[in-house]
Amino acid sequence: MSEGIVRRKDKEMPEAGARELLARAKLAHFATLSASGDPYIVPNLFVYAEGAVWLHTARAGHFCRNVELSTRICVEVAEMGEIFPYGEFECDTSASYASVVVFGTVAIVPEPAAKALFFDRFLAKYADALSWDRPKGFYPRLDQVTVYRVTIERISGKVGPLPGVAQQWPAVNMTKSPGAAPPKKP
Numbered sequence: 001m002s003e004g005i006v007r008r009k010d011k012e013m014p015e016a017g018a019r020e021l022l023a024r025a026k027l028a029h030f031a032t033l034s035a036s037g038d039p040y041i042v043p044n045l046f047v048y049a050e051g052a053v054w055l056h057t058a059r060a061g062h063f064c065r066n067v068e069l070s071t072r073i074c075v076e077v078a079e080m081g082e083i084f085p086y087g088e089f090e091c092d093t094s095a096s097y098a099s100v101v102v103f104g105t106v107a108i109v110p111e112p113a114a115k116a117l118f119f120d121r122f123l124a125k126y127a128d129a130l131s132w133d134r135p136k137g138f139y140p141r142l143d144q145v146t147v148y149r150v151t152i153e154r155i156s157g158k159v160g161p162l163p164g165v166a167q168q169w170p171a172v173n174m175t176k177s178p179g180a181a182p183p184k185k186p
Helices: 015-024 062-069 112-126
Strands: 028-033 039-044 047-049 052-058 072-085 093-109 145-160
Touching: 015 047, 015 072, 015 093, 015 145, 028 052, 028 062, 039 062, 047 112, 052 062, 052 093, 052 112, 072 145, 093 112, 112 145
Parallel strands: none
Antiparallel strands: 028 039, 028 072, 047 052, 052 145, 072 093, 093 145
């Protein structure tokens, strides 16, 4: 099984780093399969807590139907950094980044207390809820949303750091096309 195995070991992120990125990322993509076998991926806000990924959706929709058919799921988060040149030609350009891929199973969380805890964590991550003058921890529509818990079976991370200026082109030429010559201008 190759899922979750980073081919480029020089870019592999330690598991602790992958979990740190999962904790700070703001948006994840959740992939499931439909009854016809079509992949379906949806971006969603989420919380990483207790070693699991938590998210919520409405009671209906593609995601909910797919989860009812199969509990298998893949989750991805990424952060893009700067674009930089590493060689003398336009194709010698890259970007710094960090990404994490999670494989696991997803389950609906039915317990009202666990759903409320999810929303407490969700608001702590995404909102300035402490400054809002609203009743804290009061979620009168918990029965109208579905909260999911993704149990992580495999997690992998990959990182492409931004080289220092002294390691970028033109200071260092790492072109993948040595000896190439651009066409002459007419």
